[in-house]
Amino acid sequence: MLLVYIIVIPGVIASHQGQRPRIISGPSHPMIGKKQGNLTFNWTFKLFPGRTWIESVEHVAFGFWKPPGYLKTKLIVIGRNGEVMIRQNHERKISCTFNTSLLQVAFTVHDLGTGDENEYGLHIELGLARKPLIDVVTLLLEDPPKIVTPLQRNIYLRNGDELSLNCKATGLPRPQVTWERFGRVVRNHSILLGRVNKNDSGLYLCKAKSTAGEDSMKIFVRVEDKEKPTVATVSLSGATIPQDKSPEWRTVILVASLSGLIALVSLGVFTFYCRRRRRSRKSNAYDSLQENTSGTTI
Numbered sequence: 598m599l600l601v602y603i604i605v606i607p608g609v610i611a612s613h614q615g616q617r618p619r620i621i622s623g624p625s626h627p628m629i630g631k632k633q634g635n636l637t638f639n640w641t642f643k644l645f646p647g648r649t650w651i652e653s654v655e656h657v658a659f660g661f662w663k664p665p666g667y668l669k670t671k672l673i674v675i676g677r678n679g680e681v682m683i684r685q686n687h688e689r690k691i692s693c694t695f696n697t698s699l700l701q702v703a704f705t706v707h708d709l710g711t712g713d714e715n716e717y718g719l720h721i722e723l724g725l726a727r728k729p730l731i732d733v734v735t736l737l738l739e740d741p742p743k744i745v746t747p748l749q750r751n752i753y754l755r756n757g758d759e760l761s762l763n764c765k766a767t768g769l770p771r772p773q774v775t776w777e778r779f780g781r782v783v784r785n786h787s788i789l790l791g792r793v794n795k796n797d798s799g800l801y802l803c804k805a806k807s808t809a810g811e812d813s814m815k816i817f818v819r820v821e822d823k824e825k826p827t828v829a830t831v832s833l834s835g836a837t838i839p840q841d842k843s844p845e846w847r848t849v850i851l852v853a854s855l856s857g858l859i860a861l862v863s864l865g866v867f868t869f870y871c872r873r874r875r876r877s878r879k880s881n882a883y884d885s886l887q888e889n890t891s892g893t894t895i
Contacts, residue, residue: 618644618653618723620730627735629770630709631809637705640719642730650697651677655722659693659704660684662718662733673704706736714738741810742772744803750814755821760790760797762816766805772812777802793820 622641630636644653656676663669672691674682679697695702706713714737721730746765754760764786766772776784778801790797801816 616646618642618721618727618730620719620721620732623719623732624734627737629737629739630706630713631739632709632711634709635705635707636709636736637703638717638719638734639701639703640732641699641701642721643700644723650700653723653727655724657695657702658720658722659691659702660718662716664716666731668718668720675702709736709738711738737769739807739809740767740769742766742768742805742807742812744774744805744812744814747803747814747816750816752816752818753821754793754818755823756794757792758820760788760793760818762788762801762803764803764805764814766812768805768807768809768812770807770809772805772807772809774803774805777804793818795820795822 620640620642622639624638624640628636628638638659644650654677656674658668658671658674660668660672661670670684672684672687673693675693675695676682679695681693683691689707691704691706693702693704702719704717704719706717716733716735718734719730719732723729744764744766746763752760762776764774764776766774774786775782776786776788778799788801798818798820801818803814803816805812
């Protein structure tokens with residue numbers, strides 16, 4: 598007997614809940630519209646079996662939603678008998694269509710602008726004894742794609758180096774990002790090549806597309822033939838350093854050259870000082886000898 602209750606009662610509850618008034622379809626979350634365009638919110642709902650709009654619905658309202666759960670501003674209201682009331686000064690901004698037999702309502706916001714980005718709510722009042730049917734949708738405006746990375750437009754590599762290209766873009770709806778080469782798509786979002794060679798040189802094109810538009814960025818990759826830099830001796834410092842044209846090695850060469858030059862100048866100054874001091878000593882010794890001989894009688 599207990600087993601029968603366990604099986605039957607949940608089924609009865611589920612069946613009863615399935616017959617309760619509810620919203621069975623609505624707009625996507627969020628709704629994304631175009632500036633200066635129109636956007637329509639569609640809903641279909643269900644009442645108790647055998648009940649009609651006129652018998653069950655007090656009114657259907659649509660407007661700005663205020664958390665935690667009510668319409669802050671009613672923009673348009675559909676009454677029990679199908680009468681429509683629109684908020685003053687909003688006659689050109691909002692309109693509606695509805696079907697009392699199919700229990701469908703649709704509200705259209707016209708000439709969208711930045712001020713229309715908001716949370717909108719549907720409120721179907723079924724009387725004091727019934728819980729209202731509620732749905733909330735956020736309206737956002739399209740934002741055209743904009744590529745934000747990579748920032749480097751020219752990349753120089755050597756044979757055997759790793760190439761990593763990562764393309765990111767912002768926008769609403771979220772754009773699809775692809776890499777193209779020679780006019781065809783080669784990767785999505787990122788490219789990673791473990792060991793590049795001369796054939797990997799060339800133009801890489803990042804594209805970001807959505808219904809709001811498109812953006813693109815060109816990246817030029819150049820791969821040098823040399824796998825390792827050549828080595829030569831810098832005579833000024835006597836050090837052996839790689840002769841490379843990269844900015845880092847240019848700095849090293851410049852520092853080494855300056856160090857060698859400073860060493861040569863220091864050596865010259867030191868040599869001059871030593872010779873001058875030696876001459877001074879000789880001169881003092883000669884003067885002393887003259888003084889001693891001048892006072893002696895032969």
